[in-house]
Amino acid sequence: MGQTARTTKLLLDLSEREQGGANRAKRCYLEETVAVLDAARRFYLDFFLTHPDKLMERVEVISKKTGEVTLALVSADKLLTWAEFQTVATDAHPDPLPEWNFTSTFPDFPNRYRRSVIKDCIGKARGYLTTLSTWQWSGKKKGKPGTPTAANHPTLYAGTYALELDTLDLCKSFVRLKVYTGEQWQWVHYPTRYSRYFEQRRAEPGWEQESPKLILSKHTAALHFLQTKTITAQKVVESKRDPDLVTVAVDLNIKQLAVITVRQHGKIIQTRFVTDHGLDSHRYRHLRRSARKQWQSGKPVKGERSNQQLWHHIRRQNRDVAHKTARVIVEACEQYPGCVLLFERLRVIKQARGSKSRRLNRKQANQLKGKINQLAKEKAYASGVVSVEVNPHGTSQYCGRCGCKGVRFTYQAGQRVAGKGGKLFFCPVCHYECHADFNASCNVHHSFFHEVHWQPRLQKSG
Numbered sequence: 001m002g003q004t005a006r007t008t009k010l011l012l013d014l015s016e017r018e019q020g021g022a023n024r025a026k027r028c029y030l031e032e033t034v035a036v037l038d039a040a041r042r043f044y045l046d047f048f049l050t051h052p053d054k055l056m057e058r059v060e061v062i063s064k065k066t067g068e069v070t071l072a073l074v075s076a077d078k079l080l081t082w083a084e085f086q087t088v089a090t091d092a093h094p095d096p097l098p099e100w101n102f103t104s105t106f107p108d109f110p111n112r113y114r115r116s117v118i119k120d121c122i123g124k125a126r127g128y129l130t131t132l133s134t135w136q137w138s139g140k141k142k143g144k145p146g147t148p149t150a151a152n153h154p155t156l157y158a159g160t161y162a163l164e165l166d167t168l169d170l171c172k173s174f175v176r177l178k179v180y181t182g183e184q185w186q187w188v189h190y191p192t193r194y195s196r197y198f199e200q201r202r203a204e205p206g207w208e209q210e211s212p213k214l215i216l217s218k219h220t221a222a223l224h225f226l227q228t229k230t231i232t233a234q235k236v237v238e239s240k241r242d243p244d245l246v247t248v249a250v251d252l253n254i255k256q257l258a259v260i261t262v263r264q265h266g267k268i269i270q271t272r273f274v275t276d277h278g279l280d281s282h283r284y285r286h287l288r289r290s291a292r293k294q295w296q297s298g299k300p301v302k303g304e305r306s307n308q309q310l311w312h313h314i315r316r317q318n319r320d321v322a323h324k325t326a327r328v329i330v331e332a333c334e335q336y337p338g339c340v341l342l343f344e345r346l347r348v349i350k351q352a353r354g355s356k357s358r359r360l361n362r363k364q365a366n367q368l369k370g371k372i373n374q375l376a377k378e379k380a381y382a383s384g385v386v387s388v389e390v391n392p393h394g395t396s397q398y399c400g401r402c403g404c405k406g407v408r409f410t411y412q413a414g415q416r417v418a419g420k421g422g423k424l425f426f427c428p429v430c431h432y433e434c435h436a437d438f439n440a441s442c443n444v445h446h447s448f449f450h451e452v453h454w455q456p457r458l459q460k461s462g
């Protein structure tokens with residue numbers, strides 16, 4: 001049993017008014033809301049840090065199962081009630097602590113927001129006190145933990161937001177948010193960039209909704225919807241005993257981003273090559289151009305970022321390709337329920353040689369490999385497939401059929417030319433010939449089952 005989480009973003013439409021976006025004042029309300037919530041957080045953070053004894057108080061807790069009495073930290077709910085009693089004026093309790101009067105400092109502050117702020121602060125303040133006491137206990141001079149900051153993305157609990165999704169007309173969907181206008185709190189409608197993909201993900205069975213967060217950045221605003229799912233998957237040790245087990249092995253490369261082979265009963269039953277569609281050389285051309293521009297304009301200025309747009313483009317492309325490749329891998333796994341996904345443990349890559357643009361490009365390619373690996377694992381786990389990392393020793397050098405050391409080569413004018421960068425693989429012992437990445441992918445299965453013991457190249461005897 002495990003749990004996995006994902007977020008789905010719903011962008012608020014902040015484009016120009018004529019293009020259907022929210023007006024300027026509404027945009028300012030969002031900033032005001034974040035600012036006032038940060039101020040409230042600052043208030044409660046100070047409040048809790050001046051009462052550290054209450055925050056770290058240990059109370060007697062009676063276990064429901066055994067009836068034993070143990071000491072435990074006071075629960076967050078009890079602290080919340082205590083903090084509200086000390087700071088908030090109500091009809092039954094009209095005068096809170098005079099120096100900590102929240103009601104007079106923040107008039108008409110909505111209850112829901114206040115509670116979310118207090119809960120947030122309890123976590124922040126407790127975390128700080130714990131690390132502080134660990135640091136004091138360690139006796140080190142360096143590394144004193146800094147006081148926690150009040151800034152955080154506001155969590156929207158029920159009662160502070162409402163989605164109004166018009167099912168008939170997807171273009172006209174709004175989200176209603178309780179925002180601070182600078183003078184008062186009021187409900188405001190915001191147009192959203194709602195899409196059917198969002199609806200599909202939101203309504204997908206098995207995923208549980210959590211409270212969304214409002215993420216406000218320089219130019220955009222979005223609601224991030226968190227979803228969690230409970231996963232039941234068999235342990236790998238148990239699946240390994242199953243004689244009908246299907247294994248899906250992935251070899252990650254640069255030109256062939258992923259070579260996926262599916263094996264059952266010792267036979268490869270499906271193969272899939274995922275190419276990069278020229279991404280590698282495309283990226284290389286960009287990097288070469290940026291290097292030339294830099295050479296023409298002189299040394300880079302320290303602390304100043306250059307070619308931002310280009311790097312943004314490269315990163316976005318990498319991210320997109322990584323998601324798509326991971327999706328293909330997971331789709332291959334979903335055809336065989338109960339299968340195990342195999343990866344090579346990623347190696348520590350030596351720095352590439354050659355020009356600066358070539359080195360940068362290799363670095364990007366290796367990062368892409370890591371990204372595909374990570375995303376495929378996450379996506380596979382969400383559909384109940386467990387992944388295993390196997391020992392990468394020798395997977396690309398030895399023959400997948402007989403286990404002898406082979407050579408890489410390419411065909412040039414019908415002739416075999418052996419070389420390190422060759423796309424094809426040839427075994428001099430059993431004369432097996434195939435795509436080098438396919439051979440590596442097959443070897444990943446062998447490595448998982450510990451089947452083949454690699455043999456050194458056989459010496460030619462006279």
Ligand SMILES: [Zn+2]
Nearest residue numbers: 399402427430
């Ligand atoms: Zn062989």
